[in-house]
Amino acid sequence: MRSFEGKVALITGGSKGIGYGVAEALLNLDMRVAITSRTEDSAVKAAKQLTQLGRGKVLGLVADVRNYESQKEAVNVILEKWGQLDILVANAGIGHFGSIEDLSIEHWQETIDTNLSGVFYSIKAALPALRKTQGYVITISSLAGTNFFEGGAAYNASKFGVTGMTQAIMLDVRNHGVKVSTIMPGSVATHFNDHEPSDKDSWKIQKEDIGDLVVNLIKMNPRTLPSKIEVRPSQPPQK
Template identity: 65%
Template sequence: MEKENEKIALITGGTKGIGFGIAKSLLEHGYKVAITGRSQHSADEAVQHLQAFGEVMGIAADVKSLDSQSHTVSTVLARWGRLDVLVANAGVGHFASIEDLDAAQWQDTIDTNLTGVFYSIKASLEALKRSEGYIFTISSLAGTNFFAGGSAYNASKFGLTGFSQAIMLDLRKYNIKVSTIMPGSVATHFNDHEPDAEKDAWKIQPEDMGRLVVDLLNMPTRTLPSKIEIRPLRTSLL
């Protein structure tokens, strides 16, 4: 049986927020971790903060490009020889009434949040088959709950939830686990929000998401937690 510290994880969009929190938790538990960011500068900056916790590398990548995702996986395999965990986390949000939402915002949301996950998984699949690995997709409570101004985001996350559940059934025969995590409000920079320790204390924290991923990875191999909703205990209104 392999030791936990021999496992390799790849996290898309790992330079801040949820992806950063998951990266930190996995490093603390002995995983070697590759994170991707939109630029090499952002990836390197995140690595500077994470390297105190373990072996980590940063890669500039675009989840909207299958070639870019394939290059990312090849880079990971060239350095560490295997891939055990994929966290398809990279995401964007454009929120507006259908009257005001433009075509570029729609396309960016779908291409990143849905097609980007497809590309990340397609690029990683053969490596994950060899390792009988684990795929995490980061959906949202917006993947089952619609709201005004959320047409693009809801469409992407509803689609991601369905996609994740379908591939879970496709891949279980290879002993690959697929879990989609559906968080509510998380204290991140998402949608240009600037986190505030006091004002955002009620929200899920990035490290909470990291703890959840670690806990799921440590579940007995016979179990498959396929869809997990996580939300703050309270709300800012209470």
């Protein structure tokens, strides 16, 4: 993808955190960007803030990645408005943590439905449009998708799944001209899991760093595909 002006991106969970940082980066390339959120207030507020950048065009949509029909509707709205889809960033995710003895069935199901099935639904819904443009799928996994930890049964399962699923989909569609990559961040300064970012998070990866990484991916020569990228803070606090 060598020219970006007028290209169209869909970012799930784009109203804050990593998704918002990616939206900023793509808008700075004069792209047209649709962001989704589960709530209308969040989608509208974020779209308004992003519009103030004065670059590209922004569309805020209400969509729930846990529902395949909801994802198809979001794609259809984008196609009706802008006529194409070039990039999908499957970013929406949640985190529920705790010992298997304490982890509720509801929290297990919500984590898998959002983090794993939600990525599958997003890609499945977007793929026909992306095949037409020979576009790009980028999933946001985690270092927790290769490194397990105590209390991470649900989150690890979902992110291990995203990592493996993305790599398999990459093999499924690369001969159709669709590129697929997964980004696996370590600690990121976002509102994830009800965290409130502060100066204490300055050592962490920042949301704009992931935005820069997405831009670097889509700017690469089309013959080259970094299919799995691990990214971590360069200087975490010493224990």
